[in-house]
Amino acid sequence: MAKRKSKTAKHEPSSATRQRRRAEIIDAAAHIFARRGFHGASTQDIADVLGVRQASLYYYFPSKEVALEMVCARGVEGFVEAAISVTETPGTAAQKTAGLIQSHLNPLRDRRDYVNVFLNERRHLPTESRRRIGRHSRAVEKIFQDVLRAGVEDGEFRADLDTRLAALAILGMVNAVAAWYDKERGAPVERIAQEFAALVLDGIRKKSSRR
Amino acid sequence: MAKRKSKTAKHEPSSATRQRRRAEIIDAAAHIFARRGFHGASTQDIADVLGVRQASLYYYFPSKEVALEMVCARGVEGFVEAAISVTETPGTAAQKTAGLIQSHLNPLRDRRDYVNVFLNERRHLPTESRRRIGRHSRAVEKIFQDVLRAGVEDGEFRADLDTRLAALAILGMVNAVAAWYDKERGAPVERIAQEFAALVLDGIRKKSSRR
């Protein structure tokens, strides 16, 4: 009679269908949060997207903040996975740098709402989850920085390079794409990645006019 | 007896002291908006900073949205003025590019709250003022792009440079500084500007290892 799956929950199964529905709701939340911002979005807005009543969302989530956390998590995970995938493939530091730029732009195209919410709304997370997300974020920064440092150490990159500043510069550059990227009409991410990699590796100056 | 300075206002002078008080309030608003975001901030929060009652703010501003507009305006103006000042000084395209980077970082240090609100909250402005702010923003982009194009045309920069993408890349890079810059403990903006300019002009790759 008494089942003992979870200690406290009264009636909250965790079937596959339930997980699927949760994902749909997170998706709607990502959409709304990306457009109106966390505090500017109401749970009613999210419910409207799904065609259900506002209160129904609370069958799946304990609070709006938890929904934000899940959106941010999926956003940052995209970046983490992209960066890790590059570290796992062999190549020169220059190739890896170009790879990091390219890979970072993929989630930006494929999970745009999630990524934008992560970038713009994570600061509105409650302290604890903000820290957790922040750790992932810093892990990405570290991967960028490590690639640059390796490049300096093996003489491929300039010896005087400040790898921390350079990593932040590159990340700022690629993250900014989220603000203006247009899937329909703009250049494809491959194009952007190529241009950015060229800029980062060799700069905009013509070789012949170098001092 | 009847004074005719403004047609509709009942009792709203525009003396210098009033303007000074307005500026104080905008400053408090910038501070709060930067920290909590526009929708996450309440007019009560702003009043608390100033040590006055929430309703007193409405003697100076007709709405919270108008306060946001003034903060954003002052933020973007900093960038516009910085960029214009560079176009007015002579120099090579490379020098101007470095100048744009340096100048752009100044308001970021001196008007940090305003700049951050402009960057992160302008999308919550009502349509009309968002357009107005957007025009200023695009004017800055145009200045960056024009400098790059001039550099390409006189052979100083690579002929295959996509000046639009490069301009957006550079702006993304410098704007991102607003998110992590630490006045107290981090590197001074001059240092950052130098490192960024080097990256943009000549890249991170060591010259000898160029193909």
Place this chain on the structure above:
DNA sequence: TAGTTTATCTATAGTACTATAGAAAAATCC
């Protein structure tokens, strides 16, 4: 198909926020 579980609905308590009205106080003017 009766019983049980899962999902959504209605209704609302409780809270918070913007903006307005009008009184009071402070500053300024003559």
Place this chain on the structure above:
DNA sequence: GGATTTTTCTATAGTACTATAGATAAACTA
């Protein structure tokens, strides 16, 4: 110092939003 103007205050109307409680409906199980 009395009148006038400027500034801030108290009080609140009106609205919106999160989250909970409990009632139904739909889906599943035996």
